[in-house]
Amino acid sequence: MAVPEAVATALRLVDEDGLDSLTMRRLAAALDVQVGTLYRHFATKQTLLAAMAEEMLAGCAGPLPDGLTWREQITELAGRLRTALLRHRDGARVYAGTHSVGPNTLSYTDTLVGVLRETCLSPEAATRTALTIVHFVIGHTLEEQAAQALAESDLPATLTLLHAALDPDVYPHLAAAEATLTSTDFVGHFTHGLNLIVKGLAGD
Amino acid sequence: MAVPEAVATALRLVDEDGLDSLTMRRLAAALDVQVGTLYRHFATKQTLLAAMAEEMLAGCAGPLPDGLTWREQITELAGRLRTALLRHRDGARVYAGTHSVGPNTLSYTDTLVGVLRETCLSPEAATRTALTIVHFVIGHTLEEQAAQALAESDLPATLTLLHAALDPDVYPHLAAAEATLTSTDFVGHFTHGLNLIVKGLAGD
DNA sequence: ACCTGAACACCGTTCAAGT
DNA sequence: ACCTGAACACCGTTCAAGT
Numbered sequence: 358m359a360v361p362e363a364v365a366t367a368l369r370l371v372d373e374d375g376l377d378s379l380t381m382r383r384l385a386a387a388l389d390v391q392v393g394t395l396y397r398h399f400a401t402k403q404t405l406l407a408a409m410a411e412e413m414l415a416g417c418a419g420p421l422p423d424g425l426t427w428r429e430q431i432t433e434l435a436g437r438l439r440t441a442l443l444r445h446r447d448g449a450r451v452y453a454g455t456h457s458v459g460p461n462t463l464s465y466t467d468t469l470v471g472v473l474r475e476t477c478l479s480p481e482a483a484t485r486t487a488l489t490i491v492h493f494v495i496g497h498t499l500e501e502q503a504a505q506a507l508a509e510s511d512l513p514a515t516l517t518l519l520h521a522a523l524d525p526d527v528y529p530h531l532a533a534a535e536a537t538l539t540s541t542d543f544v545g546h547f548t549h550g551l552n553l554i555v556k557g558l559a560g561d
Numbered sequence: 562m563a564v565p566e567a568v569a570t571a572l573r574l575v576d577e578d579g580l581d582s583l584t585m586r587r588l589a590a591a592l593d594v595q596v597g598t599l600y601r602h603f604a605t606k607q608t609l610l611a612a613m614a615e616e617m618l619a620g621c622a623g624p625l626p627d628g629l630t631w632r633e634q635i636t637e638l639a640g641r642l643r644t645a646l647l648r649h650r651d652g653a654r655v656y657a658g659t660h661s662v663g664p665n666t667l668s669y670t671d672t673l674v675g676v677l678r679e680t681c682l683s684p685e686a687a688t689r690t691a692l693t694i695v696h697f698v699i700g701h702t703l704e705e706q707a708a709q710a711l712a713e714s715d716l717p718a719t720l721t722l723l724h725a726a727l728d729p730d731v732y733p734h735l736a737a738a739e740a741t742l743t744s745t746d747f748v749g750h751f752t753h754g755l756n757l758i759v760k761g762l763a764g765d
Numbered sequence: 766a767c768c769t770g771a772a773c774a775c776c777g778t779t780c781a782a783g784t
Numbered sequence: 785a786c787c788t789g790a791a792c793a794c795c796g797t798t799c800a801a802g803t
Contacts, residue, residue: 489754492700548695
């Protein structure tokens with residue numbers, strides 16, 4: 358049993374049935390191996406999940422196209438992280454639940470901090486800004502995939518429930534916000550949020 | 562068995578032993594009740610978690626002090642959400658894993674959208690900005706509590722591991738970022754990120 | 766050195782039967 | 785109407801024993 362194969366199979370299982378269905382026993386069965394064998398390669402299930410998170414970020418730190426402004430470089434990098442998390446079902450949940458220190462994760466953060474430092478930010482401000490961006494991407498993608506999961510089950514029921522709860526006399530602003538809140542234009546939401554953050558950088 | 566009591570007890574159990582230790586069976590035992598009884602009040606464990614998330618947000622939509630600028634109002638509201646999530650161990654994980662449509666959650670979002678609309682944003686832009694802020698707060702607090710959890714177990718081991726992985730020749734920017742990345746000044750990080758977002762609003 | 770088989774101590778959820 | 789008791793179909797993790 359090879360570790361990279363196990364990680365790839367685990368990601369495939371998650372894609373097929375969701376993170377909640379990924380168990381050490383199912384993974385062992387998919388690899389034609391006894392459960393105990395997995396523990397010779399991964400100390401715990403957490404370790405496996407961290408390896409999956411690391412694998413998901415492969416390529417995210419690849420070279421940036423020439424000729425981008427620093428704003429575009431930041432947008433490109435943030436977009437790559439979102440795309441990487443979206444590539445696998447429950448990807449954001451896998452990523453948010455772990456803390457990898459593997460090369461993909463490290464070089465992604467290194468690249469992001471590097472771009473931010475080029476905008477004349479101090480190392481501290483660049484690092485904090487990188488954290489801000491990563492946290493926003495994680496929070497956004499977590500919600501985006503939660504909405505996706507909902508769409509595959511009881512979407513209409515939930516929308517009806519929400520609509521019924523939105524009494525305009527009690528929640529005047531939510532009533533006006535409902536269309537946007539329930540919209541599936543996640544690219545629009547993501548771009549809006551990222552632009553806010555990047556615009557905020559201009560003042561430094 | 563009363564539902565509010567069950568929710569309060571569940572939150573207490575999470576505070577004591579963490580979210581991973583919260584099981585329907587343990588909660589039933591703490592309430593001096595059989596497990597099956599819980600399912601008469603909560604359809605699934607997810608329903609229980611949603612009720613806990615809703616309870617955590619109690620008070621977050623309370624009246625804002627007079628005389629705050631709109632920037633300060635936004636900062637105050639975002640800070641309230643962070644504080645509410647921090648109040649319980651693994652609070653951010655509980656909140657991120659659910660989607661409550663209860664009055665605490667709805668009135669919080671309503672208040673936030675309302676403040677943003679006062680700054681002359683369109684309903685759509687105000688809603689998207691509210692989402693951006695909430696997603697940032699969730700992402701930030703998720704990481705903050707993950708760091709807290711780590712601090713209670715193998716912090717030094719992880720820091721050593723990270724430090725060893727940070728070859729300055731491979732990750733030049735991370736080496737400069739290490740002090741900030743491993744800092745525990747979460748208020749500083751949070752304020753920095755929030756200011757970026759709020760500053761970004763100025764241009765509209 | 767690596768894997769198997771089998772166990773330990775749990776899970777979430779359901780449901781007939783009791784009161 | 786509400787709760788109990790007991791079961792069903794699972795979990796993550798460990799470890800002696802095999803090859």
